Amino acid sequence: MERExxxxxxxxxxxxxxxxxxxxLWDVFLALLGLFVFRCIxxxxxxxxxxxxxxxxxLPTMFLNINDMYNFITRALSRAGGTFHHKGMWxxxxxxxxxxxxxxxxxxxxxxxxxxPKGKYFRDRFRDLLGDGIFNADDELWREHRxxxxxxxxxxxxxxxxxxxxxxxxxxxxxxxxxxxxxSGDSFDLQxxxxxxxxxxxxxxxxxxxxxxxxxxxxxxxxxKAFEKATELTLFRFLVPPFxxxxxxxxxxxxxxxxxxxxxxxxxxxxxxVKSRRDEAWKHGSLCRQSDLLSxxxxxxxxxxxxxxxxxxxxxxxxxxxxxxxxxxDTTSVALAWFFWAVNxxxx
Numbered sequence: 366m367e368r369e370x371x372x373x374x375x376x377x378x379x380x381x382x383x384x385x386x387x388x389x390l391w392d393v394f395l396a397l398l399g400l401f402v403f404r405c406i407x408x409x410x411x412x413x414x415x416x417x418x419x420x421x422x423x424l425p426t427m428f429l430n431i432n433d434m435y436n437f438i439t440r441a442l443s444r445a446g447g448t449f450h451h452k453g454m455w456x457x458x459x460x461x462x463x464x465x466x467x468x469x470x471x472x473x474x475x476x477x478x479x480x481x482p483k484g485k486y487f488r489d490r491f492r493d494l495l496g497d498g499i500f501n502a503d504d505e506l507w508r509e510h511r512x513x514x515x516x517x518x519x520x521x522x523x524x525x526x527x528x529x530x531x532x533x534x535x536x537x538x539x540x541x542x543x544x545x546x547x548x549s550g551d552s553f554d555l556q557x558x559x560x561x562x563x564x565x566x567x568x569x570x571x572x573x574x575x576x577x578x579x580x581x582x583x584x585x586x587x588x589x590k591a592f593e594k595a596t597e598l599t600l601f602r603f604l605v606p607p608f609x610x611x612x613x614x615x616x617x618x619x620x621x622x623x624x625x626x627x628x629x630x631x632x633x634x635x636x637x638x639v640k641s642r643r644d645e646a647w648k649h650g651s652l653c654r655q656s657d658l659l660s661x662x663x664x665x666x667x668x669x670x671x672x673x674x675x676x677x678x679x680x681x682x683x684x685x686x687x688x689x690x691x692x693x694x695d696t697t698s699v700a701l702a703w704f705f706w707a708v709n710x711x712x713x
Contacts, residue, residue, distance in 0.1 A: 401419055405418065412450075413444050414441050415441045417452060423452060424453060438463070448464040448465070449463055459603060482504065487501070493628050495691065500691060522656050526657060539558075539579060559701045561578035562579055562701075564576065564690070565577070565578050573655060573657035573660060591631050592627075594623065595631050596691065638659070646660075646663060659686065662685070
């Protein structure tokens with residue numbers, strides 16, 4: 366009897382302890398759920414921009430609108446009066462302001478540009494692709510890049526070369542391709558065609574290399590495809606915290622593995638272009654016959670330590686190539702596509 370009483374007592378104690386533990390967990394769960402709901406309601410009532418979820422920030426909202434991103438951002442900016450705050454996943458360090466207000470843009474990019482550096486957060490994520498190029502540089506390094514490039518880009522020689530390059534691409538490729546597509550009677554992606562046009566134009570004018578994206582058969586160019594993939598995967602780093610993408614990069618897994626491969630193809634193309642131009646300069650003694658931006662910059666000498674005349678290293682020009690393509694490829698093609706849509710909305 367005594368043994369049975371002890372067993373019953375132990376059973377009752379265990380049951381009581383189990384109920385106490387689980388009731389405590391249930392209380393914690395209900396408290397967290399209540400806090401979550403309260404934060405969501407408060408966020409929705411006080412924030413005119415996109416929904417910022419507890420812990421996850423703007424990520425769920427973006428993924429819910431991933432197939433309608435441009436319209437989603439446009440609607441969000443419209444509701445918020447042209448500017449809204451955003452933040453990413455907890456501990457991810459992703460927070461900032463999105464704005465379409467012309468006065469804000471002018472203030473950041475012109476009036477008070479020095480107070481708005483890209484910062485370590487931006488540079489860390491783009492370093493693999495852009496290196497130390499002008500669009501991933503700040504402060505003195507940015508000024509050095511700008512000073513060197515600006516002088517050559519504003520020269521009459523390069524302006525004439527750029528104009529001639531664009532005219533040649535327009536008449537010899539773009540118009541012929543457009544005529545072929547119109548005669549076929551099939552629908553086609555105008556923005557894709559303009560993207561190929563701007564890609565060829567930038568590479569030809571700036572580096573003297575025609576990647577051939579605008580050929581009549583719409584070929585798949587490995588370099589162009591790799592560049593697009595590298596850009597998209599690099600932007601993905603802004604959506605996930607560094608404690609996720611940095612280990613993935615270290616161990617070469619997931620999308621970071623694909624990013625490394627794409628960046629490798631892009632850099633290989635740029636390095637071969639630079640090497641080819643170096644070899645040409647060595648063979649002919651100079652590049653005086655070439656008018657593209659890369660050739661003109663390779664010829665430049667600057668004064669280094671102890672008054673020595675030096676030339677920029679190959680890595681400088683590799684980063685230059687990648688940065689210039691990034692700067693002009695999507696921006697120009699999207700602007701042209703919107704222009705044609707504004708002229709005739711029925712194009713879509």
